[in-house]
Amino acid sequence: MTESTDFFLLEESLTPEQRGIAFRVRAFANDEVLPIINDYWDRAAFPFELVPKIASLGIVGTTIEGYGCPGMDRLSSALVSLEMSRVDGSINTFLSVQSGLTMGSIALLGDEDQKNRWLPAMAALDKIGSFALTEPDHGSDSVALETRARREGDHWVLNGRKRWIGNASFADVVIIWARDESDGKVKAFVLEKNPDGTYPPGYTTEVITGKIGKRAILQPDIEIAELQIPSGNMLAGSTGFKDVGRVLMATRGNASWEALGHAMAAYEAAVAYAKNRVQFGKSIASFQLVQNKLANMLAELTAMQLICFRITALQEQGKLTGPMSSLAKMHTAKKARWICAEARDVLGGNGLLLDYHVARHMTDMEVVHTYEGTDSIQSLILGREITGISAFSGS
Numbered sequence: 001m002t003e004s005t006d007f008f009l010l011e012e013s014l015t016p017e018q019r020g021i022a023f024r025v026r027a028f029a030n031d032e033v034l035p036i037i038n039d040y041w042d043r044a045a046f047p048f049e050l051v052p053k054i055a056s057l058g059i060v061g062t063t064i065e066g067y068g069c070p071g072m073d074r075l076s077s078a079l080v081s082l083e084m085s086r087v088d089g090s091i092n093t094f095l096s097v098q099s100g101l102t103m104g105s106i107a108l109l110g111d112e113d114q115k116n117r118w119l120p121a122m123a124a125l126d127k128i129g130s131f132a133l134t135e136p137d138h139g140s141d142s143v144a145l146e147t148r149a150r151r152e153g154d155h156w157v158l159n160g161r162k163r164w165i166g167n168a169s170f171a172d173v174v175i176i177w178a179r180d181e182s183d184g185k186v187k188a189f190v191l192e193k194n195p196d197g198t199y200p201p202g203y204t205t206e207v208i209t210g211k212i213g214k215r216a217i218l219q220p221d222i223e224i225a226e227l228q229i230p231s232g233n234m235l236a237g238s239t240g241f242k243d244v245g246r247v248l249m250a251t252r253g254n255a256s257w258e259a260l261g262h263a264m265a266a267y268e269a270a271v272a273y274a275k276n277r278v279q280f281g282k283s284i285a286s287f288q289l290v291q292n293k294l295a296n297m298l299a300e301l302t303a304m305q306l307i308c309f310r311i312t313a314l315q316e317q318g319k320l321t322g323p324m325s326s327l328a329k330m331h332t333a334k335k336a337r338w339i340c341a342e343a344r345d346v347l348g349g350n351g352l353l354l355d356y357h358v359a360r361h362m363t364d365m366e367v368v369h370t371y372e373g374t375d376s377i378q379s380l381i382l383g384r385e386i387t388g389i390s391a392f393s394g395s
Contacts, residue, residue, distance in 0.1 A: 022079040029087035038354040040216045055125035067119035074316045078257045085261030089364035090216035097166040100251035102129025109237035130171035132162040149178040155228045162222035169205040188238035202227030213363035252325040255372040259336035262361040266343035323385035330378035333369045
């Protein structure tokens with residue numbers, strides 16, 4: 001954080017190690033990502049040139065202990081998300097898919113052989129991962145996923161479709177969640193590329209185009225047809241959909257921290273622009289309406305920071321609940337969207353241009369608002385917690 005956004009001096013609570021990680025990621029994002037990201041975002045292309053540079057940061061795997069991973073505390077991991085999304089959401093999503101979802105699944109549900117087999121190479125970014133859960137007809141209700149798996153000898157055979165799967169068109173390791181036909185339980189199966197870099201027959205991808213946000217992360221549709229996966233590639237600890245929830249619970253706070261990063265970037269851009277933009281003979285920062293906007297943006301930003309720090313402390317203590325996470329995600333995503341929109345307004349017509357970065361953060365927030373549960377879904381989770389009555393259809 002910087003002086004302009006750390007109004008309640010929260011950075012003072014960080015340890016030297018936490019501050020060092022935040023500064024290291026911030027410097028990398030500003031020096032390596034910011035100068036090139038608009039071009040890749042505009043072309044809807046992924047900046048593969050950044051992958052070895054990200055590997056050198058020593059942050060991949062975040063909270064995972066051993067296997068070449070850094071073993072960070074929860075707050076340090078959250079600060080990685082904050083500082084990266086403060087510059088670009090696509091690169092933050094790439095890291096979240098790699099570290100939190102894919103490596104997190106293996107660390108949580110894999111046996112020792114599976115962890116040793118995949119995690120060290122993934123921590124070094126020698127292998128890139130992907131996490132295939134959502135489907136064309138099952139996003140918010142992913143518990144009803146229809147991808148099927150059946151055991152045939154020493155292989156599993158999978159059939160189904162997946163949608164919005166980050167990294168899946170080039171990943172070396174793809175975790176595919178599918179329902180075992182024999183017992184109806186949802187389990188995790190690890191697809192690996194062949195030695196020649198191709199995918200086994202039955203796995204095809206088509207990158208989704210026409211996105212208005214997160215344009216520099218490739219998110220394909222996946223078609224799975226009689227795909228054979230060795231029996232040893234089913235994650236040993238995956239025994240039902242509850243295990244999906246365990247993985248997502250471990251990463252749930254990251255969406256709130258990412259929302260905070262986008263909001264901080266937009267606010268800082270608005271302040272800098274207001275101080276330098278002259279209209280009617282004076283800086284627009286001197287206008288009452290602009291000052292009112294900036295004051296309210298800072299107030300909401302500070303509230304978001306307090307929520308993010310608190311849920312991470314609760315998670316570190318093992319006290320964070322699903323409804324707590326829902327409240328945090330609902331509030332931070334809603335307020336970040338508002339802050340980005342207000343910043344766009346302060347910048348006027350220039351706010352529409354990639355050169356000023358606010359438009360990229362604003363449209364990326366549309367994605368953050370949707371994934372890991374929309375505002376409506378989070379409100380229903382909270383409503384159930386408040387009233388004891390579930391409003392979800394069929395529940």
